[in-house]
Amino acid sequence: MTARADSSLRVLVTGATGGIGRATCFALLAAARGRGLDFAIAAAASKRGPALDALVDELRAAGAQATGLAEDLADVGACGRLAQQAVAACGGLDVLVSNAGVSRSGPLATLEPADWDAVFNVDARATWLLARSAHAALKASRGAIVAIGSVSGLFPFPGLGAYSPAKAALLMLCRQLAQEWAADGIRVNTVSPGLIRTPLTEPIYRDEEITRRRMDAVPLGRIGTPDDVARAVVHLAGPDAGYATGIDLRVDGGLCDHLLSTIPGKPRPAPPR
Numbered sequence: 001m002t003a004r005a006d007s008s009l010r011v012l013v014t015g016a017t018g019g020i021g022r023a024t025c026f027a028l029l030a031a032a033r034g035r036g037l038d039f040a041i042a043a044a045a046s047k048r049g050p051a052l053d054a055l056v057d058e059l060r061a062a063g064a065q066a067t068g069l070a071e072d073l074a075d076v077g078a079c080g081r082l083a084q085q086a087v088a089a090c091g092g093l094d095v096l097v098s099n100a101g102v103s104r105s106g107p108l109a110t111l112e113p114a115d116w117d118a119v120f121n122v123d124a125r126a127t128w129l130l131a132r133s134a135h136a137a138l139k140a141s142r143g144a145i146v147a148i149g150s151v152s153g154l155f156p157f158p159g160l161g162a163y164s165p166a167k168a169a170l171l172m173l174c175r176q177l178a179q180e181w182a183a184d185g186i187r188v189n190t191v192s193p194g195l196i197r198t199p200l201t202e203p204i205y206r207d208e209e210i211t212r213r214r215m216d217a218v219p220l221g222r223i224g225t226p227d228d229v230a231r232a233v234v235h236l237a238g239p240d241a242g243y244a245t246g247i248d249l250r251v252d253g254g255l256c257d258h259l260l261s262t263i264p265g266k267p268r269p270a271p272p273r
């Protein structure tokens with residue numbers, strides 16, 4: 001059964017089986033429910049397998065019209081194919097969440113060009129190619145794009161190879177798309193997560209001492225969850241953000257603005273008298 005444009009929320013989420021992607025799928029489903037809409041989702045992974053099958057089963061059990069799609073977003077032709085498959089499966093498209101991302105660490109002095117390309121192709125180029133292929137469908141629905149950036153796109157992250165440059169490119173790509181497609185009624189925004197505990201970062205958080213020190217660095221005093229990011233995505237994708245385009249929503253517990261607080265010898269507030 002094809003979803004109806006006037007009574008459904010139709011979405012494509014990439015990296016859907018990962019930590020933030022999975023949380024986003026279910027947060028969008030809950031948002032559709034809250035607005036009394038049917039929910040059609042194309043959940044995309046890099047390959048077919050038990051993780052994608054299980055996610056699609058769970059979404060269907062929760063009442064979604066769910067389709068699992070698999071494409072390698074590092075491949076130039078695959079991005080367009082994926083967007084077209086999603087539009088066909090959902091009967092149109094209201095929201096594209098470009099969430100898939102990779103990182104390959106290494107100092108820039110020795111980074112291999114192949115590693116640079118691998119990161120840029122997924123973390124920056126794929127969003128443009130997906131958006132380009134979904135443009136007509138998003139224009140028809142006056143839809144929205146939300147891409148997942150990173151605080152690493154706002155600040156350099158020495159040793160993390162091309163990740164910071166690629167996420168910085170993604171943020172500017174989305175600002176430019178927002179300008180070019182505003183006349184089509186398509187909003188384009190980004191979410192930049194800080195320290196989030198997901199399968200990608202789980203190896204770091206298995207170390208209790210590092211986890212404690214990271215929590216100390218976050219003014220809100222905790223590591224973020226995939227749901228923290230998913231809620232921001234839902235906000236930017238939905239009608240409550242209907243006048244927001246070209247913005248980046250930093251979801252980092254205050255991490256980035258904490259820098260000046262760490263300067264030794266900074267003035268301390270006077271103790272209460």
Ligand SMILES: NC(=O)c1ccc[n+]([C@@H]2O[C@H](COP(=O)([O-])OP(=O)(O)OC[C@H]3O[C@@H](n4cnc5c(N)ncnc54)[C@H](OP(=O)(O)O)[C@@H]3O)[C@@H](O)[C@H]2O)c1
Pocket residue numbers: 014015016017018019020021044045046047071072073074099100101102122148149150151192193194195196197198199200201
């Ligand atoms: N976790 C954090 O602290 C953090 C902070 C800032 C930003 N982010 C960003 O948030 C997004 C989600 O990250 P996460 O932490 O949820 O990581 P994750 O659990 O590893 O999820 C990343 C997803 O991207 C997909 N992906 C990677 N390469 C792909 C490719 N070539 N083609 C198609 N899909 C591909 C993976 O799909 P498969 O599993 O099917 O390969 C995976 O599901 C990423 O863009 C990441 O850069 C994360």
